[in-house]
Amino acid sequence: MEDTKIxxxxxxxxxxxGEQLGEFSSCDGLGVEVVMESREEGGNNSFVWQLPTRLKFPNVKLxxxxxxxxxxxxLAxxxxxxNITPSTAVIEAQNAIGEKIAGWQLSQVVPVRWSGPSLxxxxxxxxxxxxxxxxxxISGE
Structure with a gap:
């Protein structure tokens, strides 16, 4: 079946x-990385064990x-x-006519940085x- 909402x-x-911050034209950094730990087993020289340890989430830039x-x-x-309490953020991708294409929910969100225009x-x-x-x-919505 062809997806027409691209x-x-x-x-x-x-x-x-739940408070809208508005529309953004670019979103970078949605992702997750599984941090791996390498372990060499004594007496076994044919490979190294790769063990997952934790998840790492990059910052999201809008x-x-x-x-x-x-x-x-x-800015508010x-x-x-x-003293900000970690929040929940929802990012929804919309097409040119405002239809939701995909969504992501971020947990325990805190602001890192805001930068304004270079004048x-x-x-x-x-x-x-x-x-x-x-x-x-991060989870899909």
Whole structure:
């Protein structure tokens, strides 16, 4: 069966504990790595045991063009740090007409960094902002 809801013209809607932070144009870092430990068995020289030890989650970076009020919900959330309680984040990929294509839920999310646009007069370009999140788990939605 052919899937007609493909990821073309994608934007990413982000919610933190149900509060919408808006749409982002790029999302980088969704993933998980199984950290392996190598063990050499005494007397067995033909191979090395590869044992899974823990999961490692990279930070997620979300970027978008700056618009009127785009930074306000992010900065309001970050301003609660360092007393911020780890949150749940939902990232939904949407196609060009706003249909949900896929979704991911991140657990125990905390903000790591927000960076605003570089304001330089030498070259006109789209001003962007980036939000970086650390988390302790990912699941499909």
């Amino acid at each position: 990821a073309v013209g994608v934007s990413y809607v982000v919610k933190i504990d 970027s978008r063009p700056v618009g009127s009020g785009t930074s306000q919900p992010i 959330w970050i301003s609660k740090a360092p 330089t007069p030498d070259q006109p370009k789209v001003l962007t902002e980036t939000l970086e999140l650390a988390h302790h788990g």
